[in-house]
Amino acid sequence: MKLRIRNETDFWSGVMFIAFGLFFAAFATRYDFGTAQVMGPAYFPTVLGGLLALVGVLVALAGLGREGEGGKLERFHFAELAWVLGAVLIYAAILRWAGLLVSMLALIVISSFASHEFRWKEAIILSIVMAVITYLVFIMGLKLTIPVLPAFLRN
Known part of the structure; x- marks a missing residue:
């Protein structure tokens, strides 16, 4: 068989x-x-x-x-993968000294370059929304000690 x-x-x-x-x-x-x-x-x-x-x-x-629509494998998009993985690595590298707000902005904007439909306004709005959600869930809700502001603005 x-x-x-x-x-x-x-x-x-x-x-x-x-x-x-x-x-x-x-x-x-x-x-x-x-x-x-x-x-x-x-x-x-x-x-x-x-x-x-x-x-x-x-x-x-x-x-x-089973056969289905779109069952053929398309080419793999390495450039887009590199944008997203690079954004995550940069986020992890700068979180401690840049704080949550700047790091989230960098993560969203850099990973948005992977899309062919990138728009600055949408990326900035999404960054703000995600930073607020992350703040509420991880800092307020779970009481994690993630810096919110950049190091030069903290005491």
């Missing part, structure tokens, strides 16, 4: 989910797993990695079993 990929998009998406899930589950083995009652640092990434791999298997099998 010969297996045939009927929907390349689903199949390769499933393979990607499997790879990411197994990577995170394997990476977490370096830490203590714990139990369901007393979770160790490896518990959450291992469980989530396993669930992601399971979803990947289901998606990949769906790609083998």
